[in-house]
Amino acid sequence: MKKISILAIVGSLRKNSYNRQLALAAKELIGEQADFELLEYQDIPLMNQDIEYPAPEAVKRVRDAVKSADGIWFFTPEYNHFFPGVLKNLIDWLSRPISKQERQVLSGKPTAISGISPAMAGTSLAQDHLVTLISFLNMDVMNAPRLTIPNAMQQVDNQGKLALKESYPYLEKQADAFIRFIQSRIQDK
Numbered sequence: 001m002k003k004i005s006i007l008a009i010v011g012s013l014r015k016n017s018y019n020r021q022l023a024l025a026a027k028e029l030i031g032e033q034a035d036f037e038l039l040e041y042q043d044i045p046l047m048n049q050d051i052e053y054p055a056p057e058a059v060k061r062v063r064d065a066v067k068s069a070d071g072i073w074f075f076t077p078e079y080n081h082f083f084p085g086v087l088k089n090l091i092d093w094l095s096r097p098i099s100k101q102e103r104q105v106l107s108g109k110p111t112a113i114s115g116i117s118p119a120m121a122g123t124s125l126a127q128d129h130l131v132t133l134i135s136f137l138n139m140d141v142m143n144a145p146r147l148t149i150p151n152a153m154q155q156v157d158n159q160g161k162l163a164l165k166e167s168y169p170y171l172e173k174q175a176d177a178f179i180r181f182i183q184s185r186i187q188d189k
């Protein structure tokens with residue numbers, strides 16, 4: 001079986017984002033089992049139909065990255081009981097058809113969701129809203145297991161570095177499950 005590719009989409013643009021660090025921990029954990037890249041999308045403009053066609057170069061780049069990935073893994077913070085606007089903006093761009101011939105790139109993509117927050121709910125409300133959106137876009141969501149990590153500060157050192165302790169086995173479990181989920185979808189094709 002060919003090596004699968006996973007594209008991580010982090011819902012925070014913050015340099016030292018805990019969610020970005022969680023994505024990097026997943027990358028390290030997965031190692032050689034899959035190609036694992038983080039999508040950089042700071043240069044995506046705000047959605048504006050006046051500039052939609054032809055698509056800006058940055059939009060073309062992220063669409064190509066999503067299109068060629070076997071699976072998409074979201075790592076999202078929670079902002080005001082929702083997922084951040086930067087992520088909604090990115091998904092709005094990705095949700096649009098590329099051309100009359102080609103449909104949007106998210107449809108049918110195997111997808112996993114994780115998140116970490118300093119608060120008690122551990123991004124679960126943000127994740128629920130994200131599931132509503134990406135299900136509407138026909139993504140193939142792995143609803144179990146999802147990973148919600150609360151009380152982030154208990155697993156962050158005084159340099160702001162995430163050192164996963166009790167949550168590590170859950171990340172491991174989710175990574176294993178997601179690899180199997182993607183493989184099963186490839187076999188079904």
Ligand SMILES: Cc1cc2nc3c(=O)[nH]c(=O)nc-3n(C[C@H](O)[C@H](O)[C@H](O)COP(=O)(O)O)c2cc1C
Binds near residue numbers: 020077
């Ligand atoms: C505008 C805003 C709203 C926030 N609302 C929530 C919230 O509803 N629930 C929560 O758990 N944390 C909330 N937070 C705190 C974030 O969880 C925290 O800043 C976290 O570190 C952001 O993720 P990151 O480290 O990946 O950037 C909020 C932060 C911001 C900036």
